[in-house]
Amino acid sequence: MNIRHIFLFSLIVICSACTTSGQLYYVDTEGNERLGCDVEFIGMPSVDIFAVEYALSLCAKSIVKKGGRIKESHLLKIDTTIPAAPCGEAWTHELAKQHFQSKYISKKEYGYIVFELAEINKCT
DSSP, X not given: OOHHHHHHHHHHHHHHHTEEEEEEEEEOTXXXXXXXXXXXXXXXXXXXXXXXXXXXXXXXXXXHHTTOEESOXXXXXXXXXXXXXXXXXXXXXXXXXXXXXXXXXXXXXXXHHHHSOOOOBOOO
16 A cells, blocks of 8 residues: 555545534335435534534424424424524624634534524614
8 A cells, every 4th residue: 555545545534524414314194214304514523513403403394394204303392593693794604603713602503503594683
């Protein structure tokens, strides 16, 4: 094995360690098992786990509304509320990162924001 192979193998291992993913299967109204969601985030695993949780929760709630059944009922109980952005601003990845690093928002809130950026908070 030469140095190029070792480098490539190391790179693959490092990249796979930075990926957080999840899948949600459900049973449709006809009794067939189907894949409802397949979510993957690459970046900061301690935060991405919450982005995956958020995405799977939204997916689960949508499936149940359409008559499907899921085994992971805990996903239906997750509060997917995203904290409001500062007045006059919209969440961006950079703004969310700054607020997370300054401890204004939690890992969970940061993960939710990373998944779905909210609209401008007009503070009315």
